[in-house]
Amino acid sequence: QQPVQSPQAVILREGEDAVINCSSSKALYSVHWYRQKHGEAPVFLMILLKGGEQKGHDKISASFNEKKQQSSLYLTASQLSYSGTYFCGTITSGTYKYIFGTGTRLKVLA
């Protein structure tokens, strides 16, 4: 079953912050975040390997709460280039089944 992301869509003004959540009904051993711009392929942003781990990429960071089986992506001082659809992804331990979350469409306006 696919991880569920919230919100489904968000519109921001340039400079505003946003949080995207990813929740799974199964135990998460690692979480990955991707961004897909319109008409382009998804691009890998970051990986979180341990429970409680936080990672950063420019002004985009993420946290991973293993107990709650969820991860959150934080976009700070958003830029126009942040627009796109964000996906979390995870693999079930002991399988090759890498699956993506339901996606969050982010639009940043000038």
Added chain:
Amino acid sequence: ETGVTQTPRHLVMGMTNKKSLKCEQHLGHNAMYWYKQSAKKPLELMFVYSLEERVENNSVPSRFSPECPNSSHLFLHLHTLQPEDSALYLCASSQDPSGPRAGELFFGEGSRLTVL
């Protein structure tokens, strides 16, 4: 340029046609994947190959037939498709096909398929 190339970029076919999608990766990765992306839907895993061996078939209908002749090339053979199969088909590769780093995927630009 992600190091993963897909051809053709666009394909229109009738329900009785046979066609193939091709994917090539120049990254020296060990695993290759096919995903389907329909309008306003999440990415759906179809197949996973690890070192040319199919290790995952995510309940995909037999009208989709994958082939991986070597670790750099992946094909998706299409036969008697339905209009609901129209979608963007994305190929990806990764260095590690299992374990926590398996999710570092590099995607091609995709092949947009329309079935009439």
